[in-house]
Amino acid sequence: xxxxxxxxxxxxxxxxxxxxxxxxxxxxxxxxxxxxxxxxxxxxxxxxxxxxxxxxxxxxxxxxxxxxxxxxxxxxxxxxxxxxxxxxxxxxxxxxxxxxxxxxxxxxxxxxxxxxxxxxxxxxxxxxxxxxxxxxxxxxxxxxxxxxxxxxxxxx
Amino acid sequence: xxxxxxxxxxxxxxxxxxxxxxxxxxxxxxxxxxxxxxxxxxxxxxxxxxxxxxxxxxxxxxxxxxxxxxxxxxxxxxxxxxxxxxxxxxxxxxxxxxxxxxxxxxxxxxxxxxxxxxxxxxxxxxxxxxxxxxxxxxxxxxxxxxxxx
Numbered sequence: 001x002x003x004x005x006x007x008x009x010x011x012x013x014x015x016x017x018x019x020x021x022x023x024x025x026x027x028x029x030x031x032x033x034x035x036x037x038x039x040x041x042x043x044x045x046x047x048x049x050x051x052x053x054x055x056x057x058x059x060x061x062x063x064x065x066x067x068x069x070x071x072x073x074x075x076x077x078x079x080x081x082x083x084x085x086x087x088x089x090x091x092x093x094x095x096x097x098x099x100x101x102x103x104x105x106x107x108x109x110x111x112x113x114x115x116x117x118x119x120x121x122x123x124x125x126x127x128x129x130x131x132x133x134x135x136x137x138x139x140x141x142x143x144x145x146x147x148x149x150x151x152x153x154x155x156x
Numbered sequence: 157x158x159x160x161x162x163x164x165x166x167x168x169x170x171x172x173x174x175x176x177x178x179x180x181x182x183x184x185x186x187x188x189x190x191x192x193x194x195x196x197x198x199x200x201x202x203x204x205x206x207x208x209x210x211x212x213x214x215x216x217x218x219x220x221x222x223x224x225x226x227x228x229x230x231x232x233x234x235x236x237x238x239x240x241x242x243x244x245x246x247x248x249x250x251x252x253x254x255x256x257x258x259x260x261x262x263x264x265x266x267x268x269x270x271x272x273x274x275x276x277x278x279x280x281x282x283x284x285x286x287x288x289x290x291x292x293x294x295x296x297x298x299x300x301x302x303x304x305x
Binding site: 040061 | 172173218219220259260261263264265268269270271274276280281282283284
């Protein structure tokens with residue numbers, strides 16, 4: 001759990017929540033640059049299966065990652081109804097394809113629970129913590145595990 | 157801010173719009189079916205003015221599709237770079253010849269074997285620029301891939 005001496009008790013962070021295959025996830029709102037509609041990506045040769053390709057984001061080459069497939073779930077159908085969340089991880093910008101963005105959540109540090117030990121270490125690595133909210137479990141994604149550099153080494 | 161510009165030929169490879177750097181291109185041609193010969197089962201060469209030039213199925217090399225079993229009515233772009241001998245790249249169609257602005261892939265993604273960089277086309281979509289040296293030297297491509305696998 002968090003050290004109460006280090007962080008003020010009322011420390012609140014904002015998160016953007018979204019859904020993929022019926023599961024709810026969220027990422028730190030500070031990492032989100034923009035949310036945009038679907039654009040058809042240009043496929044990249046020899047890329048991991050969860051990389052849809054690259055799109056043009058106002059003159060920048062933006063890799064598009066199918067977040068569902070990245071997390072080991074069925075891949076999201078590339079349809080115009082999907083949404084791309086552009087996030088900044090370190091110096092890199094990547095686009096995450098999700099089914100729908102649902103809400104902005106203000107979460108106190110104290111209600112973030114550490115991800116319990118589960119069978120799959122790999123899927124545990126993606127989630128920083130879990131939140132119980134109105135009967136739902138919301139998974140807080142650790143964006144650093146999704147960085148393209150991490151993708152490349154994961155593919156290796 | 158400096159922009160790197162490249163003279164390129166816009167082609168279609170396995171349905172994907174792709175740029176081949178003009179400096180690597182010697183000529184383009186449409187070989188007759190009888191000029192294409194097989195070496196055993198895999199390697200193909202094309203007979204051009206008394207010389208046998210290796211045929212490179214770029215679409216398959218980049219993993220866009222399975223290798224073509226029959227080369228028929230395809231267009232061939234003859235390339236030669238400083239480091240590689242004459243090679244014949246198979247393309248579906250040649251669109252245009254134009255200057256493109258080079259956009260790096262490394263910044264947000266990483267390096268891709270066989271791809272030098274990317275660019276943005278007039279319709280806003282991204283097209284990849286071929287790294288002809290890497291594409292034609294099959295040995296280094298397979299080495300890259302086994303490294304990545």
